[in-house]
Amino acid sequence: SRFLQWWDDTGSRKTIATPDAQNAIRILTIHKSKGLGFKVVIVPFGDWEIDHKPSKQPVLWCHPDKTPFNQLHLVPVRYGSVLGNTIFADDYFNEKLHAFIDNLNTLYVAFTRSKEELIVFSPKPKKPEKISSMSDLLWNGLSTDGYDSTREGESLLPLASHFDSESAVFELGSWWHPEKKKNEDRPVTEIPMQRIHSVSPDDRLQLRLHGKGFFFDNKERKHGTLMHEVLSRIHTKADIRQAVEGYRVSGVINREEADVLCGRLDALLDKQLVAGWYDGTARILNEVDILYGKGLAKRPDRVMIYDDQVVVVDYKFGQKESKTYISQMKEYVGLIRQMDYKQVTGYIWYVELDKIEAV
Structure with a gap:
């Protein structure tokens, strides 16, 4: 019953992070993908508007600069092309410019997340001569020979030569295939569970105090405890400084104590038998x-x-x-x-x- 209550309150909104090695597809928005990189990226709907959506036009708060309207400090006007012929034309075109930049930046983010392969689905424009969406822009850019030119110090790819207008497919580069892992041939072992035991939280929860680092009764005990904790974070000798630095940054030890601890660990890990334990083999x-x-x-x-x-x-x-x-x-x-x-x-x-x- 406690689980069901938790699920109703917060559990149904939780997300599960999939490991990078798992054979799965991650579904996320372009904004959520900022700063991330993936082997293959699929953009299933490459057709969003360049301008604001007609159904979601914002309200602009404008200050009129012509009489007698300038007596009003702020005026809310609905964004739309009709404003281009009014006293609010400057505000309209400024907002339009920013909308173009925002949507083009979104396209830039979507197109720069892939490391190996990018697949984009973009519908064919009904009016190729009019550019109102990203699909119009993509089709125009890929099918126009005017982009096949060379700027000073920069060569541009001949995009049009890679675009087949009959099949409506633009293909550049070679297909990417993941490398076969060494352990893929190993059989998967499944362990069936006949019963799932449940224990009341009152019988299994215990307090675990994390403030032990602030209550050492003497220097020897503090040194031994720190040595033990630092050694538990070290895989090779090269990890010493980073492990000790974490305790210095958190305030458990000062810089002088950190230097002493690093020197002591360096000497200990140089011993004949011990050195082989920390050489990374x-x-x-x-x-x-x-x-x-x-x-x-x-x-x-x-x-x-x-x-x-x-x-x-x-x-x-x-x-x-x-x-x-x-x-x-x-x-x-x-x-x-x-x-x-x-x-x-x-x-x-x-x-x-x-x-x-x-x-």
Whole structure:
């Protein structure tokens, strides 16, 4: 019942973002597409008006400059060609100019979103000699030889030679086809769901405090916590500065502390065994949950998947070693082996003790 109530209130207006790799078509307005780029763009209705729509003509607020009408400060007049022969002609033609520019800019946006291929559907004009819509403009521009010229320092494409007036098709360039992905031949595995379990929010919601960064009881704890969080955001050594800078910008640390932290991380990641973990040769999973039934999960600090092995690392910033850490790492290794990874090695990295223990 709560879901249905949410759907009635806000859910029905939500949108779903499709991944770029998904085999799907995104439908959006030209204005929404500003600043975006797509491999292929289809404009299904390339025929909007150059001027304001006759059914949606705006009201112009004009100040008359001729007597006796100039005694009126502002006068609302309906936009239309009839104004061209009145005292409001200047306001009319100024508005007409801006309408032309706005609609041509819309055409420019629509035509510059594609990276590989642009497909436009534009109806044939009933009166080719009159240009009142974008379709009139496109047909006139593509079928007129007058555009096949060369300006100083700029060559223009001979558009008319690529336009077949009989079939009403303009075609320039070669067709684009997406590259076949390596994993397309892999069969899709579907997992049927027999039941969907529902748990009351009162039984599963917990508060998660995000203000821990402002309540360190000592410098050592602050340093260790920051080191752990920064390491969880690093894939390769080149990511150090960017990860630390995020904490400096948010006010958790100052510039001096950021420089010290970067220097410390640079030195740690240069160690002989550690350097191979951050050289970019492995697929990195930082703090990713391992689900193993009954709603339970384990989260190792860092998992590195190589071609022939998997390496698991847990960071520890305390001053003491513990057998609990070894048991914890053995659980990680065992769970990953159940995923059909045969060669799995775990390491407990006691950062402050400068010790790495293999498990």
